[in-house]
Amino acid sequence: MNGFEKRASQIKHKIIQTTLQMLSSSGSSKIRIADLAKAANVSQVTIYNYFGSKEILIREAFIDYVDRAILEFEQYMDENHSLKEKIEHIILLEKSSYKELPPGLIKELLAADEELSRYIELQYKEKTIPLTVRILEEGKRSGEISEGVSIESVLAFIQLYMNQYETILQMAEQSEDMDKYLEGMVHMFFYGICGKP
Structure with a gap:
């Protein structure tokens, strides 16, 4: 895994962990991509690029x-x-x-x-x-x-x-x-x- 792939994997992992934390406290219907992006310290575009949808x-x-x-x-x-x-x-x-x-x-x-x-x-x-x-x-x-x-x-x-x-x-x-x-x-x-x- 090169440096770019490693960084991408770390970002994805951070987004997933943030999503799990928010799920446990809020439930899926209350989660918004904007809130996820802010909590994970990434842009909304980054989330959509990696995952496509909520x-x-x-x-x-x-x-x-x-x-x-x-x-x-x-x-x-x-x-x-x-x-x-x-x-x-x-x-x-x-x-x-x-x-x-x-x-x-x-x-x-x-x-x-x-x-x-x-x-x-x-x-x-x-x-x-x-x-x-x-x-x-x-x-x-x-x-x-x-x-x-x-x-x-x-x-x-x-x-x-x-x-x-x-x-x-x-x-x-x-x-x-x-x-x-x-x-x-x-x-x-x-x-x-x-x-x-």
């Missing part, structure tokens, strides 16, 4: 966010963590991501952009699910997952948590101690309400 910029910013999240997820899963730590990571991953991009905003973005929605679905099917299955299969082989529990049922249980995570997070925020509340949810995932500590 919609494409928002799509690319969200794709960048998802790609980084998947990469971090893959790296964590490849590290030397116990199965319990890995599953806990999967469940609690939503906690930090929802702070960065609220669930309502994600739904709004996916509903407004069919191409973005297809991309996210593809990443989920081709990367997230296979990696999760691999981790669960390793847990079955090592005896960390009970013989009486199938991989499909663990995946379904994780999906139940994910489908209700927005509600779980709202309840956690209303509790006296959010982290303790979420730790309790993870405990119930592994052990039920009467299981071992």
Whole structure:
């Protein structure tokens, strides 16, 4: 990469990061290119030259966010963590991501952009699910997952948590101690309400 390409990449990255910051605080409908340009310290023309439109910029910013999240997820899963730590990571991953991009905003973005929605679905099917299955299969082989529990049922249980995570997070925020509340949810995932500590 020559100096010009490196500078162009840095500018694009800055615009994308600024867009993500503004999305998390304002939502997509309130974002204006003029405000983005000012916050990123670039001209509006520069934004249009790199992205073409506000919609494409928002799509690319969200794709960048998802790609980084998947990469971090893959790296964590490849590290030397116990199965319990890995599953806990999967469940609690939503906690930090929802702070960065609220669930309502994600739904709004996916509903407004069919191409973005297809991309996210593809990443989920081709990367997230296979990696999760691999981790669960390793847990079955090592005896960390009970013989009486199938991989499909663990995946379904994780999906139940994910489908209700927005509600779980709202309840956690209303509790006296959010982290303790979420730790309790993870405990119930592994052990039920009467299981071992």
